[in-house]
Each structure stands twice: as structure tokens, then as C-alpha cells.
Amino acid sequence: MLISKQTPKEVVLKLGKECRMCGNCCKYSSGFLVNDDLVKIARLLRITPTELKKKYLEQTERFNTKVLKPKQIKGTKPYGKCIFYNEQVGCSIHEAKPLHCRVGNCNTYGNDLNQWFMLNYLVNPDDPESIRQWKIFLTQNEPIPGGSLKELVPDEEKLKKILNYEILEK
Numbered sequence: 101m102l103i104s105k106q107t108p109k110e111v112v113l114k115l116g117k118e119c120r121m122c123g124n125c126c127k128y129s130s131g132f133l134v135n136d137d138l139v140k141i142a143r144l145l146r147i148t149p150t151e152l153k154k155k156y157l158e159q160t161e162r163f164n165t166k167v168l169k170p171k172q173i174k175g176t177k178p179y180g181k182c183i184f185y186n187e188q189v190g191c192s193i194h195e196a197k198p199l200h201c202r203v204g205n206c207n208t209y210g211n212d213l214n215q216w217f218m219l220n221y222l223v224n225p226d227d228p229e230s231i232r233q234w235k236i237f238l239t240q241n242e243p244i245p246g247g248s249l250k251e252l253v254p255d256e257e258k259l260k261k262i263l264n265y266e267i268l269e270k
Contacts, residue, residue: 102245103115103209103212103213103215103216103244104216104244104245104246104247105216105219105220105244105245105246105247105251106245106246107216109220112203112213112216112217113202113203115203115205115207115209115213116202116203116204116205116213118205118207118209119204119205119206119207120205120206120207121190122206123185123187123190124206125201125204125205125206126181126182126184126185126190126191126201127181127182127185128179128180128181129172129179129182130169130170130171130172130182130183130184130201131169131170131182131197131198131199131200131201131204132160132162132167132168132169132198132200132217132221132222133157133167133168133169133198133199133200134167134198134199134200134221135199137196137198137199138152138153138157138168140196141156141193141196141197141198143196144193144195144196145193153168156170156171156183156184157169157170157171158170158171158172162218162222162233163218163222163223163224163230163233163234163237164224164227164229164230164233165221165222165223165224165227165230167221167222169198169200170182170183170184170198171183184197199217199221200217200221203216203217204217211241212244215241215243215244215247216244218237219244219246219247223247223252225252225253228262228267228268228269229268231249231252231253231259231262231263232262232263232265234247234249234252235249235263249263
């Protein structure tokens with residue numbers, strides 16, 4: 101199956117269910133929250149969204165987009181497990197886990213599903229810095245359809261100016 105930026109969310113969620121539940125994603129990182137993820141997790145934990153943010157979440161930035169994600173419990177390594185990951189039971193918020201966690205997995209489509217998420221929720225074609233950061237990402241990753249620089253910024257002259265730092269603001 102070919103996954104593109106335009107693949108419907110329902111299809112992506114179905115592919116995400118092919119997760120082997122190995123816990124690798126959870127042991128080395130945590131997923132980004134988008135849309136109503138914050139409210140769903142707070143409701144499941146029976147706390148307010150403000151309490152959830154304070155106790156369990158941290159703000160990070162990806163592709164010049166600020167986003168919340170569960171804190172990571174770090175030991176001596178630069179990465180750490182998701183605060184909601186339990187070695188015995190797995191994800192303790194599985195019923196309300198973030199969309200990023202629901203679509204991601206280690207199966208055949210793992211990288212494509214992750215790119216789909218980033219393109220639809222983090223990369224902003226109207227933000228020059230977001231495009232420049234996406235270009236760096238693409239030096240190590242083949243884009244899925246809809247994710248090439250020319251597809252995100254079809255105006256060649258504008259894209260050239262963005263990449264040459266001639267256009268700096270949104």
C-alpha cells in the first residue's frame with residue numbers, strides 16, 4: 101500500500117493497529133499530542149488538562165511547531181521511556197493514547213506512517229523555517245507522496261528564497 105500525505109486518517113489508523121506492541125516506541129520516546137489528545141488523556145486520568153500538562157507533559161518543537169508530548173523518564177542515556185509506559189502492562193493510557201502513538205508502529209509502513217503524521221500535523225508549508233527543517237529531515241528520508249519540497253511549496257521561486265533564507269517570516 102502506498103501511503104501519501106493525503107491518505108485518509110481512518111486508513112492510517114487502521115495500519116497503525118498493526119502494531120506488534122513491542123514497546124520500542126514507548127521505551128525510547130513518546131508521541132506528540134494533537135487535536136483533542138490532551139482532553140482525552142486528562143479525562144481518562146480524571147484530572148484537568150492543566151494538571152496533565154504540569155505533571156505529565158512537556159513542550160517540545162518539531163519542524164518549528166510547538167507541541168506537547170508525555171515526559172520521558174531518562175536515566176543515563178539521552179533518551180528515555182514515556183512516562184505512561186509500564187513494563188508489565190505497556191501503555192497505561194492506551195485507551196486515550198495520542199494520535200501519533202496510534203498511527204505509529206514498527207511494521208512495514210512505520211516510517212511512512214510517521215511521515216504522514218508529521219506532514220499533516222507538524223510541517224507547516226506556510227512557515228519558511230518549518231520547510232527548511234523538513235528539508236534537513238529529507239536528507240535522511242525519502243518523502244512519501246505529497247511530502248517533497250516541491251509539493252509542499254509549488255512556487256519554485258518562493259521555495260528557492262525560503263531555502264536561501266531570503267524569506268524568514270511566516
